[in-house]
Amino acid sequence: MDRRSFLLGSAALGLAPRTAWSQARLLRASVTRQNLVGAAHPATEVWTYHGTVPGPELRFRQGERLRVEVENALPAQTVVHWHGIRLPNAMDGVPGLTQAPVAANGGKFVYEFELPDAGTYWYHPHLGDGEQLARGLYGALVVEERDPPAVDRDLVWILSDWRLDREAALRRDFASAMDASHAGRIGNTVTVNGMVRDTFGVRAGERLRLRLVNASNARIYGLSFEGHQPWVIALDGHPVAPHWFERVVLGPGMRADVILDCTGAPGSAHRVIDDFYRGRAYELLKLEYRAEPRLRDAFEPAPRLAANPVKEPSPGAEPERIVLAGGMMGEMPNQSSHKGVFWTLNGKPLRHDHHDQPPLLSLRLGQSYRIELVNRTAWHHPMHLHGHVFRVLSKNGKEVLPRQWADTVLLDPDSRAEIALVADNPGDWMLHCHVLEHQASGMAAFVRVA
Ligand code: C2O
Ligand code: CU
Numbered sequence: 001m002d003r004r005s006f007l008l009g010s011a012a013l014g015l016a017p018r019t020a021w022s023q024a025r026l027l028r029a030s031v032t033r034q035n036l037v038g039a040a041h042p043a044t045e046v047w048t049y050h051g052t053v054p055g056p057e058l059r060f061r062q063g064e065r066l067r068v069e070v071e072n073a074l075p076a077q078t079v080v081h082w083h084g085i086r087l088p089n090a091m092d093g094v095p096g097l098t099q100a101p102v103a104a105n106g107g108k109f110v111y112e113f114e115l116p117d118a119g120t121y122w123y124h125p126h127l128g129d130g131e132q133l134a135r136g137l138y139g140a141l142v143v144e145e146r147d148p149p150a151v152d153r154d155l156v157w158i159l160s161d162w163r164l165d166r167e168a169a170l171r172r173d174f175a176s177a178m179d180a181s182h183a184g185r186i187g188n189t190v191t192v193n194g195m196v197r198d199t200f201g202v203r204a205g206e207r208l209r210l211r212l213v214n215a216s217n218a219r220i221y222g223l224s225f226e227g228h229q230p231w232v233i234a235l236d237g238h239p240v241a242p243h244w245f246e247r248v249v250l251g252p253g254m255r256a257d258v259i260l261d262c263t264g265a266p267g268s269a270h271r272v273i274d275d276f277y278r279g280r281a282y283e284l285l286k287l288e289y290r291a292e293p294r295l296r297d298a299f300e301p302a303p304r305l306a307a308n309p310v311k312e313p314s315p316g317a318e319p320e321r322i323v324l325a326g327g328m329m330g331e332m333p334n335q336s337s338h339k340g341v342f343w344t345l346n347g348k349p350l351r352h353d354h355h356d357q358p359p360l361l362s363l364r365l366g367q368s369y370r371i372e373l374v375n376r377t378a379w380h381h382p383m384h385l386h387g388h389v390f391r392v393l394s395k396n397g398k399e400v401l402p403r404q405w406a407d408t409v410l411l412d413p414d415s416r417a418e419i420a421l422v423a424d425n426p427g428d429w430m431l432h433c434h435v436l437e438h439q440a441s442g443m444a445a446f447v448r449v450a
Contacts, residue, residue, distance in 0.1 A: 046136035053194035055139025077101035089427025117308035119237025130436030149303035161187030184218025184435035205295030222276030231302035238405035239305035251382030251410035253434035343442030360445035363423035390421035
């Protein structure tokens with residue numbers, strides 16, 4: 001195994017060299033400690049891939065084959081799910097549905113599949129509740145374009161939040177009914193690449209490609225870059241017509257590729273703000289310009305990425321309908337017969353660990369479908385489908401522009417969205433809310449494609 005390649009592409013190193021990435025890799029999950037909050041605070045006991053939060057940034061080229069051996073040194077069983085990748089069902093990492101869990105204290109499993117699409121993806125456990133993710137198990141999977149656009153640095157920012165006590169220890173309240181029936185387990189400490197950061201150093205005149213990943217259990221981010229005009233060039237890994245944005249919103253599981261042109265003056269500082277939750281805006285970090293002279297004075301428009309080989313769904317056919325209900329201030333399932341279950345999909349409380357339940361939808365292989373998702377709750381739900389990507393056609397009846405592909409669509413409270421896809425990947429695929437406490441308490445269905 002080439003250990004060095006794990007380290008390439010990390011924030012400090014800048015532009016990753018264009019070499020082959022497809023060597024076999026070992027991913028070891030274990031219990032470790034990491035300082036999340038800064039030197040003035042104790043380190044936190046975390047669960048990690050390869051000893052760090054986030055886990056190693058895996059970089060491959062489009063069309064290459066990923067081969068990763070997972071070794072489970074955790075005191076609990078686990079699996080690895082490759083979020084957003086269109087892969088064979090047996091490699092999808094869902095215990096009980098696509099594989100047996102990897103045993104605690106030494107179990108192993110080899111994941112191997114091709115990477116058809118370029119883009120920003122990530123990997124994480126899929127145990128049905130959010131505990132392993134909240135403890136730190138996640139990492140980025142970057143699939144580079146065959147002909148990547150020219151940028152000065154290509155970087156991943158994995159956003160996550162933690163619920164820490166005063167000693168910077170992780171609070172153990174993982175499956176609380178309060179979180180599950182409300183917005184999920186939102187933490188009190190936000191990290192970028194596993195650290196609370198005050199600043200992020202940039203050079204005037206450089207062009208960055210920032211790959212933003214939301215690896216939080218439940219927190220939604222609404223990021224803006226003060227004094228800058230960033231472009232979005234890809235969403236959930238897939239190219240989108242480049243467009244400026246004021247604020248990019250990322251629900252759990254979602255990604256955005258951003259071109260950030262560093263137009264500030266040498267020596268200046270600019271805030272990156274997250275103001276998704278009203279009245280709770282905070283500064284994520286400051287872009288801090290070094291004193292060095294400007295690298296360039298003017299920027300080309302953002303590059304347009306080549307489309308991935310995703311089949312365009314054909315129009316027509318009555319949409320399938322999925323109704324989300326439940327939660328606090330909604331119609332919750334009766335707690336005497338469904339203890340700890342707060343949500344329903346089409347009237348059924350669907351649990352991750354009940355795969356003997358029938359599929360929520362049965363789709364014919366190769367056929368196009370429209371699906372209307374109707375959120376009759378007072379809460380946000382990032383709904384995620386495995387093994388496929390879909391067009392996000394509309395939200396509340398309004399066409400979503402520019403046209404985009406996604407694997408996760410964020411539904412606002414009391415809203416609806418229409419998506420369309422070609423069911424071209426056979427198997428049983430999870431369709432669930434990526435607020436992991438919602439997933440564990442009723443919002444975990446699967447869709448059968450056959
Ligand atoms: Cu990112 Cu079903 O998961
Ligand atoms: Cu939800």
